[in-house]
Amino acid sequence: MVxxxxxxxxYGEFTAVSELTFSLQSGEVLGLVGPNGAGKTTTLRCLAGxxxxxxxxxxxxxxxxxxxxxxxxxxxxxxxxxPRLFDYLxxxxxxxxxxxxxxxxxxxxxxxxxxxxxxIANKRDALPGELSRGMKQKLAIACGLLHSPxxxxxxxxxxxxxxxxxxxxxxxILKRARDGAAIIISSHLLHLxxxxxxxxxxxxxxxxxxxGTLAEITQKFSEQPGDANLEEIFFRATSETNAGAAxxxxxx
Amino acid sequence: MVFALLYLQYHTxxxxxxxxxxxxxxxxxxxxxxxxxxxFYWYFFRxxxxxxxxxxxxxxxxxxxxxxxxxxxLLGALVLFIIVLLAWIIPHERAALTFTEAEVAFLFPAPxxxxxxxxxxxxxxxxxxxxxxxxxxxxSRRFGGNAWIHALGxxxxxxxxxLHFLGSSFARTILLDxxxxxxxxxxxxxxxxxxxxxxxxxxxxxxxxxxxSASITDLGSALDYLQRxxxxxxxxxxxxxxxxxxxxxxxxxxxxxxxxxxxxxxxFLLHYLWVFYSDVAFEEASVEASQKLAARVAxxxxxxxxxxxxxxxxxxxxxxxxxxxxxxxxxxxKNLIGVGQAFSPRLWIALIxxxxxxxxxxxxxxxxxxxxxxxxxxxxxxxxxxxxxxPQLLRLDFRHDxxxxxxxxxxxxxxxxxxxxxxxxPVAVLAAFQWLLLVVGxxxxxxxxxxxxxxxxxxxxxxxxxxxxxxxxxxxxPNAAVxxxxxxxxxxxxxxxxxxxxxxxxxxxxxQLLVLTLALLPAGAAFTAVFFVLNFTVGAATAILPxxxxxTVVLAVEAGFGVMLLGKLFxxxxxxxxxxx
Numbered sequence: 001m002v003x004x005x006x007x008x009x010x011y012g013e014f015t016a017v018s019e020l021t022f023s024l025q026s027g028e029v030l031g032l033v034g035p036n037g038a039g040k041t042t043t044l045r046c047l048a049g050x051x052x053x054x055x056x057x058x059x060x061x062x063x064x065x066x067x068x069x070x071x072x073x074x075x076x077x078x079x080x081x082x083p084r085l086f087d088y089l090x091x092x093x094x095x096x097x098x099x100x101x102x103x104x105x106x107x108x109x110x111x112x113x114x115x116x117x118x119x120i121a122n123k124r125d126a127l128p129g130e131l132s133r134g135m136k137q138k139l140a141i142a143c144g145l146l147h148s149p150x151x152x153x154x155x156x157x158x159x160x161x162x163x164x165x166x167x168x169x170x171x172x173i174l175k176r177a178r179d180g181a182a183i184i185i186s187s188h189l190l191h192l193x194x195x196x197x198x199x200x201x202x203x204x205x206x207x208x209x210x211x212g213t214l215a216e217i218t219q220k221f222s223e224q225p226g227d228a229n230l231e232e233i234f235f236r237a238t239s240e241t242n243a244g245a246a247x248x249x250x251x252x
Numbered sequence: 253m254v255f256a257l258l259y260l261q262y263h264t265x266x267x268x269x270x271x272x273x274x275x276x277x278x279x280x281x282x283x284x285x286x287x288x289x290x291x292f293y294w295y296f297f298r299x300x301x302x303x304x305x306x307x308x309x310x311x312x313x314x315x316x317x318x319x320x321x322x323x324x325x326l327l328g329a330l331v332l333f334i335i336v337l338l339a340w341i342i343p344h345e346r347a348a349l350t351f352t353e354a355e356v357a358f359l360f361p362a363p364x365x366x367x368x369x370x371x372x373x374x375x376x377x378x379x380x381x382x383x384x385x386x387x388x389x390x391x392s393r394r395f396g397g398n399a400w401i402h403a404l405g406x407x408x409x410x411x412x413x414x415l416h417f418l419g420s421s422f423a424r425t426i427l428l429d430x431x432x433x434x435x436x437x438x439x440x441x442x443x444x445x446x447x448x449x450x451x452x453x454x455x456x457x458x459x460x461x462x463x464x465s466a467s468i469t470d471l472g473s474a475l476d477y478l479q480r481x482x483x484x485x486x487x488x489x490x491x492x493x494x495x496x497x498x499x500x501x502x503x504x505x506x507x508x509x510x511x512x513x514x515x516x517x518x519x520f521l522l523h524y525l526w527v528f529y530s531d532v533a534f535e536e537a538s539v540e541a542s543q544k545l546a547a548r549v550a551x552x553x554x555x556x557x558x559x560x561x562x563x564x565x566x567x568x569x570x571x572x573x574x575x576x577x578x579x580x581x582x583x584x585x586k587n588l589i590g591v592g593q594a595f596s597p598r599l600w601i602a603l604i605x606x607x608x609x610x611x612x613x614x615x616x617x618x619x620x621x622x623x624x625x626x627x628x629x630x631x632x633x634x635x636x637x638x639x640x641x642x643p644q645l646l647r648l649d650f651r652h653d654x655x656x657x658x659x660x661x662x663x664x665x666x667x668x669x670x671x672x673x674x675x676x677x678p679v680a681v682l683a684a685f686q687w688l689l690l691v692v693g694x695x696x697x698x699x700x701x702x703x704x705x706x707x708x709x710x711x712x713x714x715x716x717x718x719x720x721x722x723x724x725x726x727x728x729x730p731n732a733a734v735x736x737x738x739x740x741x742x743x744x745x746x747x748x749x750x751x752x753x754x755x756x757x758x759x760x761x762x763x764q765l766l767v768l769t770l771a772l773l774p775a776g777a778a779f780t781a782v783f784f785v786l787n788f789t790v791g792a793a794t795a796i797l798p799x800x801x802x803x804t805v806v807l808a809v810e811a812g813f814g815v816m817l818l819g820k821l822f823x824x825x826x827x828x829x830x831x832x833x
Contacts, residue, residue, distance in 0.1 A: 050661045051826060073664035084659045088590040090566045099575040100582035101663050107575050127566050 001026050001151050001182035002047065007056035009042050009206075016042040018206045020056070024182045024199075026150070029173065031197030032186040033230075035238050039206035040186040044153045047184070048078040060151050074102065077144035081156035083136040085128040091115070092124045094143050102147035114142040117172070133160035141172070152176060154185045158192060170196055194230040204238050257364075257372045265379060272752075280737075281752045288755025297390070323475055325502055326482040329494035335413065336494075339420050340441045344434045346425045349373045349418070349534050366534075370527065373418075381410045401509050405501025408516050412497055415523035422530035448490050455485040493519060567592040579665050583673025584680065587648040591681050600688070607692055631693045635715070638686055643726045646678035650731045650822070654738065657825060668819030675727045675818075682727075683720040690716050706793040714800030721807040725771055728814040729764045735821040771810055779803035 002024040009017040017039040024030050032040050045051045047058050049065040049072060058065040063072035089097060092111070099107030115121040118138040120131075128136055137160055144152070154173070158166050174196055177183050187193055193200060200217055202210040210217045214230060221233045275281045349369065351359065359369065389403040427437055460480060481487060496515045503509035570592065573585045607627075653660060653674060660670055690712045697708045782802040786795035 045658070048662050050658045070664045070666070073662060076662070078662050080658065084656050086586060086590075086653075086656070088567065088592075089586060093569065093586075093589065096569075096573050096575075097582050097586050100573050100577065100585070101579050101665065103579075104575055125566055 001061055002184070003057075003059040004047065005057045005059075007043070007046060007058060008054045009039070009046055009051070010054045016206050017046065017053075017203075020203075020206075020208055022201060022208070022211055024151075024184065026180045026182050027177050028199060029177045029183045029185065029197045031193035031200045032184055032203065033188070033190065033193055033200060033234060034203035037205075038203040038238075040203055041155055042206075043203065044078065044155055044184065044186055048076060048153055049073055050078070074147070075149055076151040076153065077147075077149035078153045079137075079140055079144055079155065079157060081159050083128075083133075083140035085136060085139060087128050090125050090127055091120060091131075091139055091142075094139060095146055098143045098146050104147050107146060110146055110148075111142065114145055118142055119168075134162055134165045137161060138165075141169075145176075150181055152181050152183045154183070154187075156187055156189075157185060158187070158189060190230045190234055200230070202234065202237050210237055254368065254371070257368065257375070261372070261375055261379070276752070280756065284752035284755035284759065286755065287758050288751035288753070291754060291758055292390075292751060320475070321502055321504075322483065323479045325495055325498050326479065326491065328498035328502070329491040330482070332409070332413070332494040332497055333491060336416060336420075337441070337445055339417050340424075341438050343421065343424065346421075346428060346534070366531070367528065370418075374415075374527075377414050378411070381407065381414060384410055398505070398509075401503055401506070402501060404509070404513075405498075405503070408500055408513075408520060409497055412516075412520045412523055415520070415527050419523060419526045419530065422527065422532040422534075425532045425534070426530070448486070451486045452481065452490070455487075456481045459485065578669075579663075580669050580673035580676065583670065584676040587652075587674070587677030588680065590648045590652070591646070591677055600684070604688065628693060628696055631689045631696075634689055635686060635719075638682060638689075639719075639722065639726060642682045642685070642723065643678065643730055646681055646727075648677050649674045649727065650818075651734050654734060657822075660822075666819060667821075667823035668816050671731070671818035671822055672815050675724065675731055675815075678727050679720060679723045682723040686719045686723075687716055707796075710793040710796040714796040717797070717800045717804050718807070721804050721811055724811045725807055725814060726764075726768065728811065728818055729767050730760075732814075732818055732821060733760060733763070735818070735825050738825075771807075774810070775803040775806040778806045 004020055004022050007017055007020040008015070020043060022030075032043065034040050042051070046053045047060075047065070049058075049069050052066055060072040061075040063075070065072045085094065086097070095107060095111040095114075098104070099111070104110065112121070115124065118141060120135055120138050120142070123131060123135060123139075128139070131139065137157075152173075157169055157173070161169055170192070173183060173185070177198075185193065185197060194214060197214075199213055200210070201208060202217070210220060212220070217230075217237075218233055221236045276285055351369075351373070359372070364372075385403055385406040388406045389399055392402050392406070393399050424434075424437065428434070460477070482491060496512075496519055499512035500509055500516050503512050567589050569585055570588045571585065573582060650671075663670065694709055694712045697705050779799045779802060783792075783795050783799035786798055
């Protein structure tokens with residue numbers, strides 16, 4: 001569903017993403033992890049067609065995101081960490097607007113079901129300003145899922161959600177994956193990645209330093225068998241100097 | 253403690269000034285500062301420093317004659333009376349001294365007394381008043397008079413008003429605490445105001461000839477009548493405190509100023525004591541107000557002035573949007589909902605009703621010829637301003653949505669589809685406003701002396717055809733500018749203020765004028781060619797419509813290319829680089 005070949009993104013002299021290559025099949029959930037400034041968000045933006053790659057290609061459902069942008073974008077949804085909404089449209093007007101943009105014929109039925117599933121059906125006539133952070137996130141998700149995307153990108157999907165919201169979001173992501181969507185999740189929450197991702201890709205300074213299942217990555221970076229904690233592996237993989245360096249101690 | 257607050261005030265001001273100077277290292281601010289500085293010097297400062305043309309400042313001929321100073325004082329007092337009246341009628345919330353969120357977070361839990369906070373607020377408002385005084389003095393100085401007298405006069409007026417607003421908000425809170433609702437308060441104040449106006453009206457009717465078109469022949473006689481009504485009878489007493497406030501500003505020399513200063517200062521002092529001794533709990537409302545202020549500032553910085561103005565309410569769409577059809581219509585639908593926050597159908601109907609009722613009432617009162625000409629001139633000016641200012645004021649297009657550019661870029665649409673959709677709503681609103689003016693103008697034709705209906709109607713029809721395409725073209729320019737130079741135009745990142753921002757706006761206005769002139773040349777040529785050919789055969793009135801159509805076609809072709817170009821600009825617009833810059 002997603003094919004990335006030699007993706008590079010440069011800002012002047014600065015290399016944000018370098019020679020990134022990977023692919024993703026239907027039903028897979030890929031966790032994109034890395035320290036701040038690793039290039040996660042830039043990668044997702046290139047994959048969504050928001051910013052053009054400097055070099056390399058990105059194919060979504062067999063369509064090039066640059067040359068055949070319309071066909072590629074019809075198949076994907078991108079959820080940013082901060083819900084981006086139109087402040088003067090109500091919840092239902094958002095769905096109505098998105099339905100026209102994506103030409104979703106049966107949007108009323110799908111939209112109502114999505115609002116029910118996300119538990120914001122009672123906020124149908126509310127403006128974003130009247131919604132909590134979590135509800136805004138849910139509205140953004142309802143808009144993104146309205147056209148039944150086959151490829152979904154999440155950038156920090158759990159930000160601002162309450163514990164119940166987090167549980168539902170995890171279930172929702174896994175449900176979409178079971179239904180055949182290819183999903184990429186960028187997150188600092190390693191326990192989330194460990195819990196729901198079938199594959200993990202670790203980025204550092206724009207370069208891929210690991211890509212595989214948790215077991216494969218563990219095998220590559222662990223010092224002893226059975227050491228399968230992603231947090232430990234993450235620190236080892238992304239540490240600058242010592243392979244086994246521990247995170248800095250907390251202040252007393 | 254007071255020194256800590258002074259320290260905060262001083263360093264906030266100083267650091268803001270330093271950051272303004274530091275950003276002059278960026279060419280966009282430096283060029284803006286130079287152009288803005290030249291503008292301020294040319295229009296204001298050179299008069300302040302005595303650089304008058306031929307020894308006298310332009311506009312000095314507009315100085316009011318000495319015998320009318322009393323009238324000016326009365327008019328000033330009347331304006332202040334209305335402002336104060338509105339301050340007692342309109343607000344509905346409890347007393348809330350607006351602090352920033354940081355001030356609330358640091359000062360409210362600190363061991364600072366309530367009165368200290370009030371003094372801090374007053375001190376901070378003095379900084380704002382100081383700049384207002386500077387600008388107002390620069391402006392009023394152009395019409396002659398002593399700069400120091402003007403400055404001190406403005407300061408007294410603004411400072412007393414500031415204290416009055418604060419005092420009235422405290423009084424409002426006390427009334428609410430004592431069970432007097434906002435509605436009851438408004439009824440009482442409005443009732444009192446109506447009684448005062450009725451008193452003046454009845455007194456004027458009994459002691460002076462009635463107001464009609466026969467007795468009032470020109471502006472001079474109208475002003476004389478107004479002066480006689482306001483300087484005797486009940487109005488004299490109602491307006492007296494407000495006249496005391498205005499008097500220092502209008503003083504002709506230092507002696508007169510000092511004479512007027514004492515009562516005005518006394519009034520100011522009374523206001524201060526009123527505020528100082530009001531023991532009203534404002535903290536809770538202030539916390540809420542500070543949050544609203546922060547939201548308004550964020551909205552304004554995002555170029556969303558409607559969001560900055562008031563609490564939003566959900567609006568119905570202007571039409572139903574089907575899920576199939578041209579995607580550009582979705583943007584029109586969306587942005588019209590946003591425009592609906594300010595321009596509701598109710599407002600349009602009210603506007604039409606007011607204009608029609610006013611015209612008919614004045615027409616029936618025997619003013620119809622005057623009214624026709626005045627309204628006709630007003631319509632012509634309003635049309636010109638709609639073309640000049642409309643595209644600047646109606647910003648529900650890329651200028652509003654650019655902070656959401658990353659969302660727009662994920663849509664499966666071509667650039668030109670998004671571009672066209674984004675600018676359709678302001679075009680529709682502008683065109684609707686202009687057509688309304690044209691309809692009223694066409695109706696007025698029947699009142700005009702020496703009727704030439706055919707010619708006037710042909711002009712109105714020609715304008716109705718031309719204007720929407722011209723609006724489209726005019727809106728393309730600022731939208732292209734915001735995509736080409738996003739950091740120059742306030743969108744979601746920052747909203748520069750000050751001299752440099754004024755300069756930037758001036759540069760853009762000149763650029764817009766230049767581009768518009770170039771775009772209008774071919775359309776003007778097409779219009780002229782068709783008009784001259786047909787004028788000789790079928791006459792001017794008949795020639796106008798085909799000529800306008802020819803001009804419209806040329807403009808439409810240009811606008812079509814413009815939309816394609818705007819779409820390309822949006823496709824190339826690099827969200828990440830702009831965010832990084």
